[in-house]
Amino acid sequence: MRIWEFEVKAESLIRIVVVVGFVVLIELLCRSGIIASSVLIAPSAMFTHGIELLRGGKFDHDIVTSLIEIVAASIVSVLLGFVLGLGIHALPSLRRSIEPLLSSYYAIPTFIFYPIFIVVLGIGSLPIIAIAVMLSVVTMITATLNGLDRIPRALHKSAQVMRLSPWRCALHIKLPATLPYLFTGVKLAVAYAFIGVIASEFILSGSGIGYAIGYAYNNFQNDDMYSLMLFVLVLVTLVNAVLNRIDQRFQSRRQR
Amino acid sequence: MKRFLDPLLVALVIVVCWQCLHWAIGKHSLSSPLSTLEALVQMLGTEAFWGNVAETARALVYALVIALIGGVALGVLFGISRMSGRVAEPILLNLYSLPKVTLYPLVLLVFGLGLSAKVAFGVMHGLIPILMFTMNAIRQMRPVYLRASKTMRLSFFRTIVHVVLPAIFPEVVAGLRLGFSLTLLGVLIGEMFASQRGLGYMLTSAMNLGDIRTIMAVALFLTVFALACNGLLMMADRRMKHR
Numbered sequence: 207m208r209i210w211e212f213e214v215k216a217e218s219l220i221r222i223v224v225v226v227g228f229v230v231l232i233e234l235l236c237r238s239g240i241i242a243s244s245v246l247i248a249p250s251a252m253f254t255h256g257i258e259l260l261r262g263g264k265f266d267h268d269i270v271t272s273l274i275e276i277v278a279a280s281i282v283s284v285l286l287g288f289v290l291g292l293g294i295h296a297l298p299s300l301r302r303s304i305e306p307l308l309s310s311y312y313a314i315p316t317f318i319f320y321p322i323f324i325v326v327l328g329i330g331s332l333p334i335i336a337i338a339v340m341l342s343v344v345t346m347i348t349a350t351l352n353g354l355d356r357i358p359r360a361l362h363k364s365a366q367v368m369r370l371s372p373w374r375c376a377l378h379i380k381l382p383a384t385l386p387y388l389f390t391g392v393k394l395a396v397a398y399a400f401i402g403v404i405a406s407e408f409i410l411s412g413s414g415i416g417y418a419i420g421y422a423y424n425n426f427q428n429d430d431m432y433s434l435m436l437f438v439l440v441l442v443t444l445v446n447a448v449l450n451r452i453d454q455r456f457q458s459r460r461q462r
Numbered sequence: 463m464k465r466f467l468d469p470l471l472v473a474l475v476i477v478v479c480w481q482c483l484h485w486a487i488g489k490h491s492l493s494s495p496l497s498t499l500e501a502l503v504q505m506l507g508t509e510a511f512w513g514n515v516a517e518t519a520r521a522l523v524y525a526l527v528i529a530l531i532g533g534v535a536l537g538v539l540f541g542i543s544r545m546s547g548r549v550a551e552p553i554l555l556n557l558y559s560l561p562k563v564t565l566y567p568l569v570l571l572v573f574g575l576g577l578s579a580k581v582a583f584g585v586m587h588g589l590i591p592i593l594m595f596t597m598n599a600i601r602q603m604r605p606v607y608l609r610a611s612k613t614m615r616l617s618f619f620r621t622i623v624h625v626v627l628p629a630i631f632p633e634v635v636a637g638l639r640l641g642f643s644l645t646l647l648g649v650l651i652g653e654m655f656a657s658q659r660g661l662g663y664m665l666t667s668a669m670n671l672g673d674i675r676t677i678m679a680v681a682l683f684l685t686v687f688a689l690a691c692n693g694l695l696m697m698a699d700r701r702m703k704h705r
Contacts, residue, residue, distance in 0.1 A: 217545065217548050217549055220545070220549045221549045221552065221553065224549060224553075225553070244571070245571045245572060246568065246571070302468060303468035303469070303471050303472050304472060306468065306469045306472070307469070307472050309696070310688075310689055310692040310693065310696070312640070312643050312644075313642070313643035313646075313688040313689055313691070313692035314643075314684075314685050314688055314689070315643075315646060315647045315650050315651075315684060315688065317647070317650070317651065317654075318650070318665055318677070318680065318681040318684060319681060321665075321668075321669045321674070321677050322491075322492060322674065322677065322678070325491045325492070325672075325674060326487055326491055326492070394559075397559035400559070400561050401559070401560075401561040401562075401563075403561075404561040404563060404564060405561055405563040405651070408563050408566070408655070409654065409666075409669075410669065415564075416561075416563065416564070419564060419567065420567075422567075423566075423567040423570075431567055434564075435564050435565065435567070435568070438560075438561065438564045439560065439564075442556070442559065442560050442561070443556055446555070446556050446559055450552075450555075
């Protein structure tokens with residue numbers, strides 16, 4: 207156990223060294239002029255300008271808009287995916303016919319339907335949330351199905367022995383037993399919601415982080431653009447780190 | 463027979479839903495399945511459309527080849543050297559879940575407008591899944607294989623070519639299936655921003671004109687193409703697993 211812990215620590219140390227080394231390398235390349243400032247600005251400049259922007263509140267509106275859309279899309283797709291997963295699991299014949307669609311769903315570039323959503327739902331947050339939900343709901347459905355498939359048979363039997371009603375069985379047995387799998391679905395759904403929201407804002411929108419980056423690019427405002435890109439990078443990394451930590455805890459519970 | 467019946471049924475249900483949606487929201491917002499098909503057939507007859515298809519296909523092929531070679535090479539490297547794999551894995555997973563569209567200004571500034579930017583975009587999307595599948599395949603490979611190659615005193619290069627690659631081939635196909643769809647998505651998104659040709663460009667220009675019929679026709683074409691390629695790769699995948 208000790209040795210293993212030591213290895214984990216060594217590994218995260220190397221990881222930090224690799225990432226920091228990479229950032230320092232880019233910093234040096236930018237400062238020495240090997241990478242022109244019209245292509246990439248130095249990471250330190252991105253960071254300080256980013257702090258200034260956050261202090262000044264220039265992009266507060268865009269950031270808040272994007273975050274609200276991401277949260278809304280995540281919640282809708284998690285709930286919808288869970289309910290649809292329960293429904294599909296309960297109907298094996300439906301599941302058999304829908305399974306090929308689920309397994310090849312991500313082959314369809316969902317973004318191409320964005321214009322249709324704009325026409326149907328109007329310009330604003332709704333079509334963006336709809337695209338993000340479309341992108342992320344299927345992972346949640348798959349995770350729910352996967353979790354329900356793996357409930358040990360003994361648990362079903364004990365529920366029968368205790369004569370639990372279907373509702374109580376769902377609440378006290380199925381939900382806790384599937385929770386680790388569901389959480390993996392939640393993690394992926396949030397990642398896809400991020401991708402869906404920010405990418406749609408790029409394509410056609412009037413506000414949001416994606417829009418702000420596109421706008422800065424079109425107006426040659428490299429400092430704004432790179433600071434916003436750094437902001438997205440850091441935000442996604444932080445959210446992922448938190449979700450991964452929780453996920454690991456669930457997974458270790460499952461293995462026990 | 464049954465295997466083909468189920469997907470057909472799903473397709474039929476989707477077409478019926480599409481038609482109902484068309485009736486519900488009006489024909490100017492969403493073209494009907496029939497008129498979309500007509501538009502597509504008409505489009506298939508024009509030379510301009512095939513020019514765009516060829517453009518996208520070229521970018522897709524380049525991106526796929528680079529993503530496959532790069533993904534497998536890096537995957538083998540990270541899989542064999544366990545420490546580097548464990549160091550790289552969280553970084554890769556984070557890159558994978560990053561909205562890569564955010565990086566598009568950087569790609570454009572580095573590669574300029576045109577083919578190379580599209581290819582870079584496709585590679586960015588498709589490389590990581592192929593890499594992850596390859597890496598995990600090597601980690602789960604039976605250690606007997608490597609021991610056998612050591613006994614035979616194969617060189618590192620020959621071990622890779624004759625032992626490791628054949629052993630992980632099925633997983634690479636599975637990774638390619640995921641990588642293929644993401645590469646296609648990447649190339650299309652790249653074309654939407656950074657090109658004057660290709661299907662992605664066709665979509666953006668139709669979007670700006672509000673030409674829903676063209677959008678739906680191109681979307682239909684892409685969906686059928688993506689599903690067909692996915693089906694072929696899935697069949698190959700299943701064959702490998704039976705072996």
